[in-house]
Amino acid sequence: MHYDLIIKNGNCVLPWGQYETGIGVIKGRIQSLSVQSSDDAEKIIDAKGLYVLPGLMDCHVHFREPGNAMIETIETGTRAAAMGGLTTVFDMPNTNPPTAEKEMIIWKQERARETSWVNFGFYVGATRENTQNLSKLETMRGVCGIKVYAGSSTGSLMVEDDQSLENIMRYGHRRVCYHAEDEYRLQTRKKLFCEGMPYENHRLWRDEECAFLGTRRIIKLARKTGRPAHILHTTTQEELEWLVDYKDIATVEVLGNHLTQIAPECYERLGGLAVMNPPIRDKRHYDACWRGIENGVVDIVSSDHAPHDPEAKAKPWLCCPSGMLGVQTLVPLMLNHVNEGRLSLGRLVDLMASNPARIYGMPTKGRIQVGYDADFTLVDMKTNRRITNDWIVSPAGWTPYDQMEVTGWPVATIVKGKIVMQDNEICGKPDGDLVDFLP
Numbered sequence: 268m269h270y271d272l273i274i275k276n277g278n279c280v281l282p283w284g285q286y287e288t289g290i291g292v293i294k295g296r297i298q299s300l301s302v303q304s305s306d307d308a309e310k311i312i313d314a315k316g317l318y319v320l321p322g323l324m325d326c327h328v329h330f331r332e333p334g335n336a337m338i339e340t341i342e343t344g345t346r347a348a349a350m351g352g353l354t355t356v357f358d359m360p361n362t363n364p365p366t367a368e369k370e371m372i373i374w375k376q377e378r379a380r381e382t383s384w385v386n387f388g389f390y391v392g393a394t395r396e397n398t399q400n401l402s403k404l405e406t407m408r409g410v411c412g413i414k415v416y417a418g419s420s421t422g423s424l425m426v427e428d429d430q431s432l433e434n435i436m437r438y439g440h441r442r443v444c445y446h447a448e449d450e451y452r453l454q455t456r457k458k459l460f461c462e463g464m465p466y467e468n469h470r471l472w473r474d475e476e477c478a479f480l481g482t483r484r485i486i487k488l489a490r491k492t493g494r495p496a497h498i499l500h501t502t503t504q505e506e507l508e509w510l511v512d513y514k515d516i517a518t519v520e521v522l523g524n525h526l527t528q529i530a531p532e533c534y535e536r537l538g539g540l541a542v543m544n545p546p547i548r549d550k551r552h553y554d555a556c557w558r559g560i561e562n563g564v565v566d567i568v569s570s571d572h573a574p575h576d577p578e579a580k581a582k583p584w585l586c587c588p589s590g591m592l593g594v595q596t597l598v599p600l601m602l603n604h605v606n607e608g609r610l611s612l613g614r615l616v617d618l619m620a621s622n623p624a625r626i627y628g629m630p631t632k633g634r635i636q637v638g639y640d641a642d643f644t645l646v647d648m649k650t651n652r653r654i655t656n657d658w659i660v661s662p663a664g665w666t667p668y669d670q671m672e673v674t675g676w677p678v679a680t681i682v683k684g685k686i687v688m689q690d691n692e693i694c695g696k697p698d699g700d701l702v703d704f705l706p
């Protein structure tokens with residue numbers, strides 16, 4: 268048998284267990300899970316000693332295009348994703364102008380087709396003006412779902428009141444993803460703080476109740492309308508314990524940052540670089556996030572890659588923008604957590620491949636099976652490396668994990684049968700495509 272690509276001798280993480288076997292790929296799809304030694308291919312990768320995972324996905328990134336090419340574009344962001352072992356990313360709509368109308372969706376589709384290195388999906392932002400069009404907009408090619416900013420946004424993307432939120436839920440049927448911090452409580456509490464206070468106040472302003480109250484309001488409306496809700500970047504013990512009783516209607520995302528950093532230490536060490544929304548919280552919440560990974564209440568782990576100019580991040584608190592880079596470091600961080608015994612490689616695949624495919628509706632992604640897309644992340648679980656700012660390919664050029672030593676590293680990124688990254692080198696040209704979702 269002749270294949271386009273054979274990955275041989277790898278320890279393959281299949282849905283039914285881990286096996287050392289050879290994978291044969293033809294025309295971007297998995298053709299065989301039992302390649303014979305007599306078979307040949309245009310390209311053969313010897314994955315001896317490596318794990319072959321279904322292509323890992325980051326369902327929450329902000330690539331700033333259109334808007335600010337000095338900070339990030341679809342080209343640079345997806346190159347960073349490929350460097351970091353990701354085969355698929357979903358881009359958020361708070362660009363300038365926002366991705367909320369048909370014209371901007373078409374623009375993004377074309378831009379992604381021309382410049383993306385990996386599989387690309389993107390959200391449509393819900394506004395009061397586009398609510399009645401959402402059921403049409405959500406089915407345009409490449410659209411992974413609806414993003415709702417119920418708190419913490421500006422301009423037309425902010426939809427904070429119950430009636431408008433309920434209206435959004437009543438149009439369409441695809442996944443609706445929420446930034447759920449309660450805007451009213453955020454605004455009331457902001458008056459308690461002032462410019463120049465220590466960065467750690469970020470988590471006191473945006474306290475546990477901001478997050479928990481927002482999540483309770485959304486889930487109540489989701490129950491009322493019957494429209495499932497995906498709660499983005501869940502951070503508190505209160506939310507994670509409460510959501511256990513709503514798994515029939517709620518799916519849950521936790522970020523790599525909240526599984527890796529702890530307050531107040533992170534604010535003392537990183538200053539404004541540690542500022543993000545929802546904030547990094549203390550050890551009680553960090554432990555709760557890990558319990559959610561262990562007990563299954565968490566469905567997805569993402570980066571919320573939100574790059575900013577390092578000079579803007581150096582400004583005093585309340586003036587410095589919220590968000591950190593993360594798309595390139597998410598897989599190394601999570602592999603390090605696997606090596607430190609916090610989760611299994613199987614659970615990582617569940618959180619970053621199988622569950623995204625299930626929740627967003629990608630019928631041929633997220634698992635290594637015959638007939639599925641040939642998206643793979645090859646990882647070396649024994650390699651020790653230091654994450655450094657100069658490794659970061661995003662124009663913003665920094666990471667909150669600068670100088671961190673990790674064990675476990677992505678050594679190849681394969682997108683629909685094409686090698687996009689191997690041994691820390693980008694290969695070929697940007698040839699990614701829009702992701703197809705269930706109607």
Ligand SMILES: [Zn+2]
Pocket residue numbers: 327329359571573
């Ligand atoms: Zn975000």
